[in-house]
Amino acid sequence: MTDSLTQTKQDTAASPEARRGRTLAQARLAAILDRLNQGGSVSVAEIARDFAVSDMTVRRDLAELEAQGLLERVHGGAVSLQHGPLTVIDDVEPVFEARRRLNSEAKARIAEAAARLVAGDQTLALDLGTTVLAGARALMAAEPVPGRRIFTNSLRVAQLAAAAALQTYVPGGLVHPSEMSVTGQSAIEDFSRYYFDAALIGASGLTPDGVFDYSPEESAMKSVYFQRASRRILMLDSSKFRRISTVRVADLARISVLVTDAAPPPELAQALEAAEVAILIA
Incomplete structure (x- = not known):
């Protein structure tokens, strides 16, 4: 609760530009996870292009998500984090x-x-x-x-x-x-x-x-x-x-x-x- 209250106060005190930057970053992180769920991998170059940010920004995003245990970074991007038993893909091949x-x-x-x-x-x-x-x-x-x-x-x-x-x-x-x-x-x-x-x-x-x-x-x-x-x-x-x-x-x-x-x-x-x-x- 204390952490949430502190974050709320920080968000309120932040400038509109800073709040907008955090919102865009959160949207970018959500999009990265969504693409991983759909295709199993993302590339730094594609995320940077689609969100008009630098490769370095995307790498920081991936590092943050990896630290949360949500993906695994690889050369040029990231892949879904899959520990434990492997799951069989659908028996019916996509069109x-x-x-x-x-x-x-x-x-x-x-x-x-x-x-x-x-x-x-x-x-x-x-x-x-x-x-x-x-x-x-x-x-x-x-x-x-x-x-x-x-x-x-x-x-x-x-x-x-x-x-x-x-x-x-x-x-x-x-x-x-x-x-x-x-x-x-x-x-x-x-x-x-x-x-x-x-x-x-x-x-x-x-x-x-x-x-x-x-x-x-x-x-x-x-x-x-x-x-x-x-x-x-x-x-x-x-x-x-x-x-x-x-x-x-x-x-x-x-x-x-x-x-x-x-x-x-x-x-x-x-x-x-x-x-x-x-x-x-x-």
């Missing part, structure tokens, strides 16, 4: 367009970085998902590679690649309209005949136990990419750290490079290091 809008700026940076990693590769496998689709767009915008071949079970990616006049291969199988994906045993058998220089792979979660995704059918195709590619490049924004879903696709040792937008939290970072996974922060 494609909703996922595409979520963390779109981070996904664009991840896409550009991943495209640079495979710039000289001729035989590429591209998985499903909004981040991989962004990677496909970045690849098509880059310097053409003579003789490049694209293998994908994403009809969205296939459309982009074919429009760029690349040799484009899709497997036979069942088409899922919402994801515009091709899955099924025949699709798995089709692509299991090939080897790829590199694969760009998406997922819904990453923990020390491995890579996770929603759909058993789509996860089976991801497993093919992990098994048949010389380099397995996992494209994952930091909101998916320490999150699990319906299917465990692969263990960490199957990942060659993790391309993400923020440093993984300590426990996950240690597990990735032990599995000899290279980490590229876009």
Whole structure:
């Protein structure tokens, strides 16, 4: 009670400018927590831009929230604080367009970085998902590679690649309209005949136990990419750290490079290091 009374007196005595500054700061802190609840991560640059404040101000905000035990700071931003048992994400995958809008700026940076990693590769496998689709767009915008071949079970990616006049291969199988994906045993058998220089792979979660995704059918195709590619490049924004879903696709040792937008939290970072996974922060 005494603390509240003291704060009330201080607020009353403060100038209008100081009170307005505190109100804006409180709104900013609330917005940061709201974004963490929605997407699992925030970046310093995005908060600074949206609230017209300096990066230093945002870092002070994040430090204050971390001191209250409400988040965990990472390189370039913060992630949700998740202690104790991991919670399974909803079994029903969010619709494609909703996922595409979520963390779109981070996904664009991840896409550009991943495209640079495979710039000289001729035989590429591209998985499903909004981040991989962004990677496909970045690849098509880059310097053409003579003789490049694209293998994908994403009809969205296939459309982009074919429009760029690349040799484009899709497997036979069942088409899922919402994801515009091709899955099924025949699709798995089709692509299991090939080897790829590199694969760009998406997922819904990453923990020390491995890579996770929603759909058993789509996860089976991801497993093919992990098994048949010389380099397995996992494209994952930091909101998916320490999150699990319906299917465990692969263990960490199957990942060659993790391309993400923020440093993984300590426990996950240690597990990735032990599995000899290279980490590229876009």
